[in-house]
Amino acid sequence: MKNTVRVERAIKDITQQQLADAIGVSRNTINSIESGKYVPSTVLALKIARYFEKPTDSIFELDEND
Amino acid sequence: MNNKSILMPHTCQKIGWCFLILFVIVMLAKALFVHNIDVAWYFAKASHFIFIVSIFLICLSKEKVEDEMISGFRLKSIGRAAYVFFVLFLILSLFLELRFATLFPSFPEDLELYLSEAFLIFLPLLLFVLYYGPFKWMLWKSQKQ
Numbered sequence: 001m002k003n004t005v006r007v008e009r010a011i012k013d014i015t016q017q018q019l020a021d022a023i024g025v026s027r028n029t030i031n032s033i034e035s036g037k038y039v040p041s042t043v044l045a046l047k048i049a050r051y052f053e054k055p056t057d058s059i060f061e062l063d064e065n066d
Numbered sequence: 067m068n069n070k071s072i073l074m075p076h077t078c079q080k081i082g083w084c085f086l087i088l089f090v091i092v093m094l095a096k097a098l099f100v101h102n103i104d105v106a107w108y109f110a111k112a113s114h115f116i117f118i119v120s121i122f123l124i125c126l127s128k129e130k131v132e133d134e135m136i137s138g139f140r141l142k143s144i145g146r147a148a149y150v151f152f153v154l155f156l157i158l159s160l161f162l163e164l165r166f167a168t169l170f171p172s173f174p175e176d177l178e179l180y181l182s183e184a185f186l187i188f189l190p191l192l193l194f195v196l197y198y199g200p201f202k203w204m205l206w207k208s209q210k211q
């Protein structure tokens with residue numbers, strides 16, 4: 001699964017730590033999501049989307065392999 | 067969402083590490099100062115107990131921020147630990163049940179006893195190494211990049 005969390009974060013100008021604190025996960029998890037190493041649960045994806053005030057499928061997108 | 071966790075708070079982990087240090091101190095004290103075999107026996111039992119408590123606290127307490135990725139790591143390492151445990155159990159029970167002593171006459175007779183005793187002592191250590199080791203390693207690997 002591809003995602004644009006890093007881009008969205010850059011637009012909002014916040015750090016990984018700030019995003020992590022806002023949605024209640026560790027910075028490590030945000031980093032893993034951004035680098036595509038970890039696929040977040042639906043709840044976490046929805047939380048991220050709500051934080052950026054965008055629809056979930058504009059941030060998270062299926063890959064060719066999915 | 068139901069986020070109830072059976073894990074203990076993060077402070078328990080620190081207490082667990084203190085217990086582990088205490089365990090090392092008790093072992094050293096036993097090795098250096100205790101020469102009476104009866105006293106040494108009590109020291110051995112006490113250190114065994116301290117070791118189990120410390121491992122219990124370290125393995126089963128939360129990380130500083132316990133989130134879903136960390137739960138995933140826990141799940142993965144539990145799965146691997148279970149796999150290795152079953153294989154180990156299989157090998158050991160085969161070893162004990164088949165009674166190698168009857169197959170090989172030169173085999174020491176009380177080896178079975180030694181094996182079961184050793185297994186009881188190393189069981190908590192195995193759990194620690196098999197579960198907590200891979201868990202910490204996965205955590206460390208994800209933090210590195």
